Amino acid sequence: MAENTVAQGGERKVSKKALAKSFRNWYYGNLTCFSQEHMQTFGYLVSMLPIVEDLYEDKDDQTKALQTYSAFFNTEPQIGSMIVGVTVGLEEARANGQPVDDDTINGIRAGLMGPLAGIGDSLIVGTLIPILLGIAMGLSQGGSVLGPIFYIVVWNLLAYFGMRFAYYRGYKLGGDAVEALVGPNAQALREAIVMVGTIVIGAVDATWVSITTALTLPGGGTLQGTLDGIYPKLLPLIFTIFCWWLMAKKKVSPIITMLILLVIAFVGALCGFFGAATIATAA
Amino acid sequence: MDTGKVVRMVINMFQAALLGLFACLASMPGMGGTSIGNYTLGRPLVAGLVVGIILGDVTDGILVGMAIQVVYIALVTPGGTVSADVRAACYIGIPLALIAVKAQGLDAGSTEAAALATSLGATCGTVGAILFYGTATINLAWQAMGWKWLEKGDTHKLYLVDMVLPWISHIICSFLPTFVLVYFGGDAVNNLLASLPMDGVPMKTLFAVGSLLPCVGIAILLKQVITKATDFLPFFFGFTLAAVMGCNLIAASAIACFFALINFEITSLRLKVDRVGTAGALTASVDDEEEEDI
Structure with a gap:
């Protein structure tokens, strides 16, 4: 993506080697030293370290510049590479004597980390990974190694090159790079990606969730047979929507939701709604 | 067992x-x-x-x-x-x-x-x-x-x-x-x-x-x-593909991509119309719609 490269004006330019090292440090180290208090701050510091060493000769200047990045930082690390790239561009501008101070850098950093975390969590963790896992589970039917290998290869290629792209895009375009993620064109793309994710997750629900009842009806026949006549896989659908309703509408936490399911399972097992015998026939 | x-x-x-x-x-x-x-x-x-x-x-x-x-x-x-x-x-x-x-x-x-x-x-x-x-x-x-x-x-x-x-x-x-x-x-x-x-x-x-x-x-x-009730439709659609029509996950993904492509084209078109609209060329009714999409 060499087009639109913004000339940084001055004579100092971050070397290719330092950029590559900074990216590697972020790619690997963004969350390795996580704590609830500082989250990704130390990952950020080590990814800015090669940059300040490259830009400033004086040791004190390096330390001073690096201390800018000791402010709290947390975002979705894959898409967040872009923010690191943007600050590299800002640091370069500062090294060239442009009017960029700590507050400018931290203001931009803090302003970007929230929106990008939202996009990253919903698009990458909430959509891309479930789609890839859904396909991988389809490939793994019967325990084939094809599924995990598909996921390992495709996800890691996408993650590595995607993060690299975001990092360098952020460096070259600065704040404009983010425009491409939150602007109106990106909105259409995001909606489309979320749509794929929602359809696939529906298919995952129908394929991988297997809930059946053992109840027999007074007139002969089973309740399961009746339910299948209404709509196949009706029980997984009902229980999924029930869990969604609990968590989205009643603000119940996932752990409490699981405990509620445990109670339902116990009561269902007591009254014969759930039985080990019919679970087997459902496969 | x-x-x-x-x-x-x-x-x-x-x-x-x-x-x-x-x-x-x-x-x-x-x-x-x-x-x-x-x-x-x-x-x-x-x-x-x-x-x-x-x-x-x-x-x-x-x-x-x-x-x-x-x-x-x-x-x-x-x-x-x-x-x-x-x-x-x-x-x-x-x-x-x-x-x-x-x-x-x-x-x-x-x-x-x-x-x-x-x-x-x-x-x-x-x-x-x-x-x-x-x-x-x-x-x-x-x-x-x-x-x-x-x-x-x-x-x-x-x-x-x-x-x-x-x-x-x-x-x-x-x-x-x-x-x-x-x-x-x-x-x-x-x-x-x-x-x-x-x-x-x-x-x-x-x-x-x-x-x-x-x-x-x-x-x-x-x-x-899911933010509104109609967001459930793609989910039901995917569910039906697998539960009733017998699609496996790869087939369901392919169909999903096809519908997402159509959706993308329509949304891009709508956003383009919106932008022309806000630029002053089109009628106010387009602007009204724009308020709704987030």
Whole structure:
């Protein structure tokens, strides 16, 4: 993506080697030293370290510049590479004597980390990974190694090159790079990606969730047979929507939701709604 | 019930240590990094392959991993709040589930095996959240050292803080718990299951809850994408593709991409019209619509 490269004006330019090292440090180290208090701050510091060493000769200047990045930082690390790239561009501008101070850098950093975390969590963790896992589970039917290998290869290629792209895009375009993620064109793309994710997750629900009842009806026949006549896989659908309703509408936490399911399972097992015998026939 | 062979699987010290190492790499925050560690090795499907290789039964490992994967299909940790720990679900849950499935003589591909694996995996994942908070708390000590070094200008020691010292947190919170639980836990799980009759209420509850739990994973995902009632339609569409029309997941993805493409074209067109509209060329009715889309 060499087009639109913004000339940084001055004579100092971050070397290719330092950029590559900074990216590697972020790619690997963004969350390795996580704590609830500082989250990704130390990952950020080590990814800015090669940059300040490259830009400033004086040791004190390096330390001073690096201390800018000791402010709290947390975002979705894959898409967040872009923010690191943007600050590299800002640091370069500062090294060239442009009017960029700590507050400018931290203001931009803090302003970007929230929106990008939202996009990253919903698009990458909430959509891309479930789609890839859904396909991988389809490939793994019967325990084939094809599924995990598909996921390992495709996800890691996408993650590595995607993060690299975001990092360098952020460096070259600065704040404009983010425009491409939150602007109106990106909105259409995001909606489309979320749509794929929602359809696939529906298919995952129908394929991988297997809930059946053992109840027999007074007139002969089973309740399961009746339910299948209404709509196949009706029980997984009902229980999924029930869990969604609990968590989205009643603000119940996932752990409490699981405990509620445990109670339902116990009561269902007591009254014969759930039985080990019919679970087997459902496969 | 199923008529599979009853096998007593034993995990030796070397295997337990390897599982412990992978637990260090795969957790969140983990030593494998986010992409390779948490998002690759920390997905139960991949962990199923890894555990299968370590314990010498790849096929059953993947089947068990796949069952647990559905519960954790959309593990998002917004703002670092964690309701489940992947290292525990993957590298404690999968080995113990594998032992239990074999001890019960179940066929790993069967629905009962999946339900049993899901119950065990989700229990480990939920209780394991302690490990997440433990790791993050110990990391605070390294970070405190880091601030001092940064103050003094000892900047290269930051590598130590970010990439080396957290290994100590993981030896305490990932390696040791995994090692101990998979090495000694197998017998405990077997004894517990052996004491429960297959047709008793506790066992039926275990199977039933195992079949219900994946709904939570899918519902967590739905919670993110559904903001209004019509957002349910793509979900029902996908559900119908698989449940009624018999599409497998690859076919469903292909169909999904096709509809998403149409949706993309329409949305782009609409946004283009909107922009022309706001530029003053088109009527006010277009502007009204724009207010609604967020």
